[in-house]
Amino acid sequence: MEAQKNNEGLNTYLEKLAQELPEVMKNFHQLHEAVVSDAALSAKQKELIAVGIAVAIRCSYCIANHVAKALQMGASRKEILEAISVAIMMGGGPAVAYATEAMKVLDALTAEG
Structure with a gap:
């Protein structure tokens, strides 16, 4: 799948960034871990928010990553599509185009599952 190949390439360069910018990437990872853990919002809810934001900001890498993570967290197809619909409302026409990437x-x- 193209999105998975893109994310594999992304992961390779994230590792390189971690080597070149160790403090920045360590702190980014710590921020990520603090944000995605269960709190007032569940990790699943946060991934659904991330799906919507990824579509709205038109980030193909983010879309592939957060749709996969939302599924891993137990999100249903319907929940993911609803998150995408909020992104369409907020992002307009360009978000519709990237909603197709999420689909x-x-x-x-x-x-596959």
């Missing part, structure tokens, strides 16, 4: 990832990952 591709969702279809591929749910067909």
Whole structure:
């Protein structure tokens, strides 16, 4: 799947960034861990928010990553699509175009599972 290949490439360069910018990436990782853990919002809810934001900001890497993580956290197809619908409302036409990217990832990952 194209999105998975892109994320593999992304992961390679994230590792390189960690080597070149160890403090920045260590702190980013700590921030990420603090944000995604269960609190007032569950980790699943946070991943659904991330899906919506990824679509709204038009980040293909983010879309692939957060759709996959939302599924891993137990989000249903319907929940993911609803998060995408909020992104469309907030992001307009460009978000609609990237919503199709999210659909591709969702279809591929749910067909595999």
